[in-house]
Amino acid sequence: MVNALDTKEKVMNVIKDVEKHWDKVAKGLLLNKKIVDVRYLTKEESENMGWYERVVAFQTEDGLWFFPSRDDEGNGGGALFTSDDKESCLPVM
Numbered sequence: 044m045v046n047a048l049d050t051k052e053k054v055m056n057v058i059k060d061v062e063k064h065w066d067k068v069a070k071g072l073l074l075n076k077k078i079v080d081v082r083y084l085t086k087e088e089s090e091n092m093g094w095y096e097r098v099v100a101f102q103t104e105d106g107l108w109f110f111p112s113r114d115d116e117g118n119g120g121g122a123l124f125t126s127d128d129k130e131s132c133l134p135v136m
Contacts, residue, residue: 073103073109076104077103077104078101078102078103079102079103080102081100083099083136084097084100092120094120095119096119096120096136098111098122098123098136111123122134
Protein backbone atom coordinates (compact mmCIF):
# COMPACT_ATOMS: atom_id res chain seq x y z
CA MET A 44 0.00 0.00 0.00
CA VAL A 45 1.28 3.47 -0.89
CA ASN A 46 1.70 5.84 2.01
CA ALA A 47 0.34 9.24 0.93
CA LEU A 48 2.52 11.11 3.44
CA ASP A 49 5.70 9.45 2.12
CA THR A 50 4.68 10.27 -1.45
CA LYS A 51 3.93 13.90 -0.55
CA GLU A 52 7.30 14.21 1.20
CA LYS A 53 9.10 12.80 -1.85
CA VAL A 54 7.29 15.24 -4.14
CA MET A 55 8.14 18.15 -1.84
CA ASN A 56 11.82 17.11 -1.87
CA VAL A 57 11.82 17.02 -5.67
CA ILE A 58 10.25 20.49 -5.78
CA LYS A 59 12.89 21.81 -3.37
CA ASP A 60 15.66 20.28 -5.51
CA VAL A 61 14.22 21.92 -8.65
CA GLU A 62 13.97 25.28 -6.87
CA LYS A 63 17.58 24.99 -5.67
CA HIS A 64 18.71 24.17 -9.21
CA TRP A 65 16.98 27.20 -10.75
CA ASP A 66 18.15 29.50 -7.93
CA LYS A 67 21.71 28.40 -8.75
CA VAL A 68 21.18 28.97 -12.49
CA ALA A 69 19.65 32.43 -11.91
CA LYS A 70 22.46 33.46 -9.57
CA GLY A 71 25.06 32.25 -12.06
CA LEU A 72 23.49 34.33 -14.83
CA LEU A 73 22.68 37.50 -12.88
CA LEU A 74 24.36 37.82 -9.48
CA ASN A 75 27.01 40.55 -9.36
CA LYS A 76 26.70 41.18 -13.10
CA LYS A 77 26.79 44.75 -14.30
CA ILE A 78 23.93 45.91 -16.52
CA VAL A 79 25.52 47.65 -19.49
CA ASP A 80 22.49 48.41 -21.69
CA VAL A 81 18.73 48.81 -21.27
CA ARG A 82 16.17 49.37 -24.03
CA TYR A 83 12.88 48.18 -25.39
CA LEU A 84 13.00 45.47 -28.06
CA THR A 85 12.60 46.84 -31.55
CA LYS A 86 9.48 46.07 -33.56
CA GLU A 87 11.53 43.69 -35.71
CA GLU A 88 12.97 41.85 -32.68
CA SER A 89 9.48 41.42 -31.22
CA GLU A 90 8.12 40.18 -34.55
CA ASN A 91 11.00 37.67 -34.78
CA MET A 92 9.81 36.28 -31.43
CA GLY A 93 6.27 36.06 -32.80
CA TRP A 94 5.16 38.74 -30.36
CA TYR A 95 2.89 41.75 -30.79
CA GLU A 96 4.36 43.40 -27.68
CA ARG A 97 7.64 45.23 -27.22
CA VAL A 98 9.22 44.70 -23.81
CA VAL A 99 12.08 46.24 -21.89
CA ALA A 100 15.33 44.29 -22.11
CA PHE A 101 18.70 44.59 -20.44
CA GLN A 102 22.17 43.37 -21.31
CA THR A 103 24.77 42.26 -18.80
CA GLU A 104 28.50 42.81 -19.09
CA ASP A 105 29.03 39.30 -20.44
CA GLY A 106 26.86 40.09 -23.47
CA LEU A 107 23.71 38.25 -22.39
CA TRP A 108 20.31 39.90 -22.94
CA PHE A 109 17.36 39.40 -20.59
CA PHE A 110 13.71 40.27 -21.23
CA PRO A 111 10.39 39.32 -19.63
CA SER A 112 8.04 36.85 -21.28
CA ARG A 113 4.42 36.05 -20.59
CA ASP A 114 5.40 32.49 -19.71
CA ASP A 115 8.30 30.05 -19.99
CA GLU A 116 7.19 29.00 -23.47
CA GLY A 117 7.72 32.52 -24.86
CA ASN A 118 4.05 33.10 -25.74
CA GLY A 119 4.33 36.87 -25.64
CA GLY A 120 6.07 39.70 -23.90
CA GLY A 121 5.57 40.53 -20.25
CA ALA A 122 5.85 43.51 -17.98
CA LEU A 123 8.85 43.88 -15.68
CA PHE A 124 7.83 44.78 -12.15
CA THR A 125 10.05 46.53 -9.64
CA SER A 126 9.96 47.37 -5.95
CA ASP A 127 10.57 51.07 -6.70
CA ASP A 128 7.84 53.24 -5.13
CA LYS A 129 7.59 55.66 -8.08
CA GLU A 130 7.89 53.32 -11.05
CA SER A 131 6.54 49.94 -10.01
CA CYS A 132 6.24 48.54 -13.54
CA LEU A 133 7.99 48.86 -16.89
CA PRO A 134 5.09 48.15 -19.26
CA VAL A 135 4.84 46.30 -22.54
CA MET A 136 4.36 48.48 -25.60
